[in-house]
């Protein structure tokens with residue numbers, strides 16, 4: 488196993504108090520794929536970088552627009568008109584210059600084959616795109632490759648998150664047999680998308696270090712207007728076209 492440097496032992500001291508040097512070494516050896524890296528995925532990438540993950544793969548297309556700036560904390564006013572991926576790379580490298588960072592300047596989860604290629608190269612993926620097309624491609628790739636996937640989403644003042652372990656838990660296609668009615672743009676408050684991103688990053692760190700229990704087979708729903716929170720058991724669909732033929736069912 489990779490050893491921690493003296494500097495890393497200092498830099499990560501406060502979290503080593505939680506999961507020990509062994510947990511920190513696991514983070515250093517781990518890799519994750521975050522797409523996209525906006526209001527939701529930005530905080531995921533930030534907190535995985537800060538936590539000391541060894542390799543991060545990020546994907547985000549387009550240029551910075553004024554309407555991004557209520558929520559996308561990796562972007563800046565000065566960067567309007569520049570490729571978003573440049574901002575993402577600069578900020579993440581500033582936070583953790585030692586992390587291996589692989590960056591795609593396109594919304595690559597739109598491409599089914601490329602999604603599968605990237606998912607195959609990491610330990611875990613985190614689905615943060617605004618479209619269900621990308622989410623379904625990430626889900627299919629993760630299930631086919633047997634890789635874990637954190638499925639996190641938000642709308643307005645509400646957030647949703649579940650942890651998908653192919654063959655054990657429901658996949659996205661079990662929960663949504665067909666894409667729900669969805670339109671872009673949808674309402675986003677930056678603090679709410681960031682909150683959900685932070686929860687997703689926490690799930691990834693828990694999974695990698697082995698502390699606590701992740702939301703396997705559960706959907707956590709948070710309504711920030713009323714602070715109603717529900718942790719609901721979700722079930723696999725035996726006839727799911729994506730995961731129906733694999734693994735055993737612990738969700739029923």
Ligand SMILES: [Zn+2]
Nearest residue numbers: 658661727730
């Ligand atoms: Zn399924």
